[in-house]
Amino acid sequence: MVSELYAIETNRLSKYFGEKAAVRDLTLQVGQGEVFGFLGPNGAGKTTSVKILLGLIQPSAGAGYLFGQPLGKPEVRRKVGFLPEHFRFHDWLTAGEFLKLHADLYQMDARQVKPRITELLALVGLSEFSGKKLRTFSKGMLQRIGLAQALLNRPELVILDEPTSGLDPVGRRLVRDIIRDLRQQGTTVFLNSHLLSEVEITCDRVAFIKHGEVITTRPLQALLEGEVTVTVRASGLTPQIAAGLQRWSQNVRLDGEHLGLTVSGEAVLPEIHRYLVTEGAAVYSFQPEKVSLEDLFIQIVGTDGGL
């Protein structure tokens, strides 16, 4: 049953190039208004998946829908904005002409085009470059104008393939701010990025893909609220105290004044601290460390980079 509640819904989408599976049984459901991260090593099939969603590539098998409409139908792309990974353009156009061209392709109301272009050029910090030819733009400026192009039609779904590629820290922050604003406006964002720190900040849910297959899809907050590693430096630590910690952790390591343990979440940390003090340990430092998305990425995808 296809639901219009989902911005993206795919059911066992596959794409084969000869014998090689670029995407295998891709099954996803991205709710409207969600910021969804799509993660995987190089060559995992992320860009091919994005191209299938946009109708640039025909799937070999399976089905997919955007807002309940089958993939590949031109009309449904009226609600979609897209920034490709390797953004190329008609570089003989000026920034203003480039946006006007894409507004025309979106068949936007002619009265809305000019103010929207002005608004977007300001948003991406290129107002003063409206009349400059794109061939004179730096890589970062091109990425910004590409982002503006993806937002022209006030899309309900924005697909960003490596949006921060080529951007300096200021540009990356701009992208994060734009994604935050899109979320506030209820726009769905499908983010394909290598920069895990940004995915960590911006996304509600993430899918990990390897060898063309989605390994797992999870809420990001739940992932990050998972395991916490605690490093303690204290005097008076004994094997008995360490044994007592096993009610919170099966992974306790004691080495003189140094104690390490892994617990299931942050909620138990005050209890552990209280226990140590009550049992007579003099705690000098108590350092919990959340598992980073990068750690999770390595844990889930592996260290072979999917090769």
Added chain:
Amino acid sequence: MGSYTAVGVMARLTFREAARRWVVWVALGLGLLFLVVYGIGFNEIEKDISVNQGNSGTLITAEMHNFLLLAGMYVVNFLTSIMTVLVSVDALSGEINSGTIHTVVSKPVPRWQIVLGKWLGFSGMLSLSLLLMAGGVTLVGILVAQTILPHLVQGMLLMWLIILLLLSVSLLGGTLLSTLANGVLVFGLFGIGFIGGWIEQIGAFLNNQAAVNVGVVTSLLLPSEAMWRRAAFEMQSPLVGAMGVSPFGASSAPSLVMVGYAVFYMLGVLFLAMRQFSRKDL
């Protein structure tokens, strides 16, 4: 806006791209240079004809004028054919290879409209070039010798059909092949048609049916050269046609059935280009 918006947008973009990238201006400049050289040459030869023929050789003078005008049209046809292939060979394959096409096809437009828009944009630009150059040759004839080619409109329409034929083949090739391979294909077909046409001409002159058949078969592969021979047949003087000796005229004129075939060929190839591009993984 109507549902055919992308056709107009892409046609305008293609025309503007040609203008911005100096393709139009270089073509226009070379066209004007050709017309200047042609005009000076025609004028000098006309002076010579007037001195040597006086008022007694009216028939020979008329034949010379027809020969010179047909030679001019031959060059115009050659230049516009080459220009057609050069400007369009990269139009789809180049944008596919570079990825420029991705932001365009991800818009809410059917892909066939993108191909049709490009076809119309190039057609407009190339038709203008043909009109200017062929019009210039005709103007030289009027100004210098007060004469025009017979069946000029039919001849120019056939030359226009040659442009549309080559353009359609080039765009279809662009959906299937890389730019380089597409260029080799279109020029290769053009060359085969050219040689086949000459073999057919000589075969007709020598009454050699086998040679004529070779020409007919090559015309089926790409009927551009056949259309030039039909155009030349229309525009040459009746005397030259009867003698079959002009290097620019036609002793073996393709039939109207072949003209009909060329029109369907052009439309069929354009249809295939639109269909192929609509199905292509990008």
